[in-house]
Amino acid sequence: MPSVLVTGANRGIGLELVRQYAADGWQVHAACRDPNAAPELSTLAKSAGGSVSIHALEVTDEDAIDRLAAALRNQAIDVLINNAGVAVRDGMSFGSTNPESWTRAFAVNAIAPTKVSEALLPNLLAGKGRTIGMMSSRLGSHAYNTGSYLAYRATKAALNSVVRTMAAELKEKGIVTVALHPGHVRTDMGGATAPVAPVASAAGLRKVLAGMSAEKSGGFFDFEGNELAW
Numbered sequence: 487m488p489s490v491l492v493t494g495a496n497r498g499i500g501l502e503l504v505r506q507y508a509a510d511g512w513q514v515h516a517a518c519r520d521p522n523a524a525p526e527l528s529t530l531a532k533s534a535g536g537s538v539s540i541h542a543l544e545v546t547d548e549d550a551i552d553r554l555a556a557a558l559r560n561q562a563i564d565v566l567i568n569n570a571g572v573a574v575r576d577g578m579s580f581g582s583t584n585p586e587s588w589t590r591a592f593a594v595n596a597i598a599p600t601k602v603s604e605a606l607l608p609n610l611l612a613g614k615g616r617t618i619g620m621m622s623s624r625l626g627s628h629a630y631n632t633g634s635y636l637a638y639r640a641t642k643a644a645l646n647s648v649v650r651t652m653a654a655e656l657k658e659k660g661i662v663t664v665a666l667h668p669g670h671v672r673t674d675m676g677g678a679t680a681p682v683a684p685v686a687s688a689a690g691l692r693k694v695l696a697g698m699s700a701e702k703s704g705g706f707f708d709f710e711g712n713e714l715a716w
């Protein structure tokens with residue numbers, strides 16, 4: 487049975503990824519900040535008959551990352567999806583920078599996915615899939631930058647840089663690392679009027695990840711499989 491670990495699995499795109507992988511027969515490790523405050527994920531895990539296990543993970547907490555790695559020691563993980571992320575609602579434009587919220591978003595959106603990947607590298611090396619999907623955003627692309635979302639863009643651009651570094655450095659180990667854009671999705675972050683349903687986004691992302699190869703490592707793909715410019 488292939489296995490996947492998804493961070494930020496209690497709502498939004500992460501929850502839908504868990505739902506779809508479980509329905510497809512995968513072993514799913516669903517990581518979320520507070521399992522006791524994740525009713526939809528808990529219900530999903532109960533109905534999945536043991537194929538979904540829930541793990542506590544505040545992604546910026548290095549001790550929590552270590553505890554997760556210890557709990558999963560010697561278990562293969564085929565696909566790691568670093569999905570947890572935060573928007574930056576203040577400091578949207580030049581002239582209103584809020585260093586505190588920017589720093590916090592960097593910790594969640596750029597540093598944490600790197601640390602989680604480092605901690606779970608042995609698990610990925612024990613698996614066959616050897617794929618890491620970093621949930622980036624089109625807003626992190628320099629090429630498409632038309633202003634606004636100043637701090638959020640910067641955090642996702644930093645994550646994109648990490649993807650390029652990891653792809654280069656993990657190539658010899660056979661690990662594929664890619665940046666993903668899920669579309670503008672109807673979640674708490676994307677808003678109620680966003681055009682893409684979580685179901686369609688997750689289905690597309692799963693297809694993109696399933697089609698990964700060494701040649702595509704270090705790429706930036708949207709949920710429809712289109713390659714994006716950096």
Ligand SMILES: NC(=O)c1ccc[n+]([C@@H]2O[C@H](COP(=O)([O-])OP(=O)(O)OC[C@H]3O[C@@H](n4cnc5c(N)ncnc54)[C@H](OP(=O)(O)O)[C@@H]3O)[C@@H](O)[C@H]2O)c1
Nearest residue numbers: 494498499519544545569570571623670671673674675676
């Ligand atoms: N929705 C969009 O249109 C869109 C577009 C481009 C990129 N993205 C990216 O896609 C990913 C998922 O977005 P979404 O729309 O599903 O967002 P969402 O509905 O706001 O969900 C965000 C998820 O991340 C988790 N999270 C945030 N900070 C965390 C932390 N410090 N530790 C652990 N978990 C944390 C949240 O957990 P809590 O419930 O505990 O807060 C939640 O599970 C994000 O990386 C986002 O940047 C989304």
